[in-house]
Amino acid sequence: MTNRFSFSLKATDGRARTGTISTPRGEVRTPAFMPVGTAATVKAMLPESVRDTGADILLGNTYHLMLRPTAERIARLGGLHDFMNWQRPILTDSGGFQVMSLADLRKLDERGVTFKSHIDGSRHELTPERSMEIQRLLGSDIVMCFDECPSLPADESRVADSMRLSMRWAERSRAAFGDRPGHALFGIQQGGVTPELREESAKALTDIGFDGYAVGGLAVGEGQEAMFGVLDYAPEMLPHDKPRYLMGVGKPDDIVGAVARGIDMMDCVLPSRSGRTGQAWTRRGQVNIKNARHQDDPRPLDESCGCPACRSYSRAYLHHVFRAGEMISGMLLTWHNLHYYQDLMQGLRDAIAAGRLEAFTDEFHALRAEGDIERL
Numbered sequence: 001m002t003n004r005f006s007f008s009l010k011a012t013d014g015r016a017r018t019g020t021i022s023t024p025r026g027e028v029r030t031p032a033f034m035p036v037g038t039a040a041t042v043k044a045m046l047p048e049s050v051r052d053t054g055a056d057i058l059l060g061n062t063y064h065l066m067l068r069p070t071a072e073r074i075a076r077l078g079g080l081h082d083f084m085n086w087q088r089p090i091l092t093d094s095g096g097f098q099v100m101s102l103a104d105l106r107k108l109d110e111r112g113v114t115f116k117s118h119i120d121g122s123r124h125e126l127t128p129e130r131s132m133e134i135q136r137l138l139g140s141d142i143v144m145c146f147d148e149c150p151s152l153p154a155d156e157s158r159v160a161d162s163m164r165l166s167m168r169w170a171e172r173s174r175a176a177f178g179d180r181p182g183h184a185l186f187g188i189q190q191g192g193v194t195p196e197l198r199e200e201s202a203k204a205l206t207d208i209g210f211d212g213y214a215v216g217g218l219a220v221g222e223g224q225e226a227m228f229g230v231l232d233y234a235p236e237m238l239p240h241d242k243p244r245y246l247m248g249v250g251k252p253d254d255i256v257g258a259v260a261r262g263i264d265m266m267d268c269v270l271p272s273r274s275g276r277t278g279q280a281w282t283r284r285g286q287v288n289i290k291n292a293r294h295q296d297d298p299r300p301l302d303e304s305c306g307c308p309a310c311r312s313y314s315r316a317y318l319h320h321v322f323r324a325g326e327m328i329s330g331m332l333l334t335w336h337n338l339h340y341y342q343d344l345m346q347g348l349r350d351a352i353a354a355g356r357l358e359a360f361t362d363e364f365h366a367l368r369a370e371g372d373i374e375r376l
């Protein structure tokens, strides 16, 4: 166990990388998928079950936690790890993105953002300094810079102004974070879909110096083709020896494409959220368990999957409990989806280490193209 934060690359295959992030709370194998524990829980899952799926690290949301139960209360109760019973690494976002998407009556200026809580209408302020304070109170292992990002498509001058504001905030975040051995601060590259702006942002961030770098401002409505277009050049602008994080991504094929383009970390609510709406992700694509075709089907969701939903339950049962509105439906499908995502990450790590990522990717797409198993 280390008392410092570090990143070591083990192997590369094309632009794809595999390695290890070491923290005092444990190691994170990369490329890594981080399940989202929005309100100090990965919905419908016990923390030990999340770990059983293969997750090394969780993501917590600053915006949600600052409003309820508040960062100060979590700090008094021993920090987020103890509070939610997850002793492994936690990454927290800065709150900036969710303020913009969830809060009411936002006002943005050079200092930060003031807004009204979507829960009770109370007034709050988030600045780079306050975001660093909240993430410190939570005890986050990987802290994200406070930034601002426009939805795409957006006017290029708006993207440029926003990126430059985010770079000034990155400098303030760095200063406010201070020196905290064992904890990491990541900068966030912005610049939309304009290479010159991405380059300017990468240079500003590397001049400040961070422990890792996110490719920000993607997965905000631009579509996969445009996202991959940016990922074809943006990650390479960031330091090779530091982890690269793509925020809020994504679907399994987004993940495979992003990893092939040099991304080391990702997070998304998709596997847990879709588990609660009857959607399962398998090697053969998406399965809608609501569909009547499953109601007499004694076969598992995916016979090659080792998760509890696939080991011990039939499609017919999963269909029934979803239709009956039983809680176990969300629990089992979330477990399966998180397990599938972590299996996919392990497959990617192994393929990169063996220098066979292209073959892995071909198999991944071929199986999905076949679609779900034939109905009985």
Ligand SMILES: [Zn+2]
Residues within 6 Å of the ligand: 301, 302, 305, 306, 307, 308, 309, 310, 311, 336, 337, 339
């Ligand atoms: Zn399964």
